[in-house]
Amino acid sequence: MLKKNDEYIVEIIDNGFQGEGIAKIDGITVFINEAIKGEKIKIKILKVLKNFAYGKIIEILESSKARKTPDCNTYSRCGGCNLRHIEYNETLKIKKAIVENCLYKELKKEIKVEDVIGMKEPIYYRNKLQYPVGVDKDNKITMGVYSARTHSIIPTQKCYIQNELCQEIANDILEFARAHNVSAYNEETLKGTLRHIIIRIGVKTGEVLVTLVLNDNNLKDEAKLTDYLTIKHPNIKTIAKNFNKKNTNVILGDKTEIIYGPGFIYDILGEYKFKISPLSFYQVNPIQTEILYNTAVQHVGAGPVSARNDIALDLYCGIGTIGIFASKYFKKVYGIEIIEQAIENAKENAKINNVENIEFYAGDVEKVLPEIIKKENLKPNIIFVDPPRKGLDKNTIETILNLNLEKIIYISCNPATLARDIAMLEEKYDLKEVQPVDMFPWTSHVECVTVLYLK
Ligand SMILES: C[S@@+](CC[C@H](N)C(=O)[O-])C[C@H]1O[C@@H](n2cnc3c(N)ncnc32)[C@H](O)[C@@H]1O
The missing domain is CATH 2.40.50.1070 (OB fold (Dihydrolipoamide Acetyltransferase, E2P))
Incomplete structure (x- = not known):
């Protein structure tokens, strides 16, 4: 039985969702902050719960090649970054594995996940x-x-x-x-x-x-x-x-x-200008946001002219960024967002950028989506969804499944809820593309663009 304050020498077999090292002692999973996969470490047990325990590093006996000295002197206490003790390229591999593990857990099959698109200079990136x-x-x-x-x-x-x-x-x-x-x-x-x-x-x-x-x-x-x-x-x-x-x-x-x-x-x-008010959501890493949006829009699939009869939805649209990026590929785009001030920005943003084929609605997607589909008699071909961390609600998934869209382009900042939602969407859709983008370097957060095709 593991006990608090016991000391062990362990091999780190993996890194978890927070980047923490994972070891097994007598079948019990032990999470160890700042330990890296492949390392041999002397640990002390900090806390034992029913199915798992927490430990802390006492001594690193065999260090990973990926280990580096953190460059920030508050790092060990800070709730911001949690991967600064690892070489940047290795952090990208850890994030890819986080996405793979989440998808595997929910979908019970191997899914090809692309390498994470990292930053050239991952410093001072937050806006x-x-x-x-x-x-x-x-x-x-x-x-x-x-x-x-x-x-x-x-x-x-x-x-x-x-x-x-x-x-x-x-x-x-x-x-x-x-x-x-x-x-x-x-x-x-x-x-x-x-x-x-x-x-x-x-x-x-x-x-x-x-x-x-x-x-x-x-x-x-x-x-x-x-x-x-x-x-x-x-x-x-x-x-x-x-x-x-x-x-x-x-x-x-x-x-x-x-x-x-x-x-x-x-x-x-990109080629667009955006107005941002205090209450509106705006992605925090603008360099990677351009990559994220271009990756999403590139999956629309058809060139600007041939796709112009298509209708797209931009759900959880914030200030309208994704819809505006995608607008040239569609006859019409409809955006929905709950924050009124963001919708005011979105309408203004369409005007500033001379985008005339986009319309925005303020309200909860769960409620507004079925309403506008009925009211406008909409038959959308493609939707972009970019929900908050908690993912999609069941009613919205139901509504989406009933639309028989050609493609769903699901952008997510939380691989756990992404995988949960895709498991439900799989009833009618095949997951074909998973492209993670590093929007939050040195933290264990990871953003993904995924593309689902109607079966
Ligand atoms: C991850 S952000 C994405 C925003 C935008 N797509 C972008 O890239 O800037 C999620 C957005 O969903 C909005 N939101 C949260 N819950 C919502 C709901 N139930 N219905 C509509 N919008 C919601 C938030 O205000 C936020 O703007």
Whole structure:
């Protein structure tokens, strides 16, 4: 029987969904942080549960060739990256295996998964910084990344995956908050003002959108902060206050007030320009997003002219990016998205880009999809679906199955729910293509474009 604090020498037989090493002791699976497949390691057992256990590395007896020294000094505690101790190319192999394992588990057969498309320079890639605010051990306001599996903040003044200008602006906001006694929100007492600092940049346009999430209506010295930031950083085009007074882990509240600028920024992806507002979803790695969208659209299959009679749906369309990318291959595209502000952006984005054959609907896909199919008497040929991490709901899968589409192009940021949904879609569809794209280097997250063909 495994017991807490027991020590063992183990072989790491695989890496798991969080990139952690996996060993077996007496048939029990043991998860070991920062261990790499192929290594021989002395471990100490940290926790034993019914069917598995957690251990930690005491000594690496035989190290993997893929092991490298992490370049970030908060890495071992940080809840952001979890693969910085592994050479980048090897992290891509681990991600491919994660996708293969998820598909194998659900579909009970081997599926060909393409090699993950990685980044040439996987550094400072995020266009969105999102730091919680709290207090440090000296009770001073601070911001940063949550340490792994906790809500304790690791003060973060530099981060190798964040856009450097976003980080610089966040540092300035923190400095201002300290100098002007702006209080930090306290998750226990539910008191204090500043909850989150969110900074987005349109990497191609350089335009910056600052959103301060508040637990109060008022932000102390708001006008001074606005002047200070916009004089120092002319790239800032909009500053917004978002109000979230609920006791919740959800970051953004429903209400936003613009305190500087027009309320949005622009970015460019491929040949298109996109307007982005504080509440709208926008992919966080713009370099890889172009690859992701081009990979998805390339699977439409027909050239621009021959396919023009076809109808496409872009479900969970955000600000309309995929639909707009695909619009030249279709007679008409319909997009559905739950966030009203994103749909306003999407409509505007179609206009800015002179895309006339696209129509957007705000609402829950589960409800709106069957409604518009009926109302417009739609017979779509192809759908793009790009749901949030929880994947598709059963009713939407049912609706999709009844449409008899030629192809489903399913884009997913969660291979587990992707595999679960494909298992249901397999009733009528064959999974033919699985192309993972590394949208989140150094983390164990992986995005996939998959293509399903009607049987
Ligand atoms: C992974 S994002 C994809 C957005 C877009 N396709 C893109 O690439 O930027 C998922 C989107 O689904 C939206 N969403 C979440 N639940 C939804 C629902 N039930 N119905 C419609 N949209 C939903 C989110 O607001 C978000 O914009």
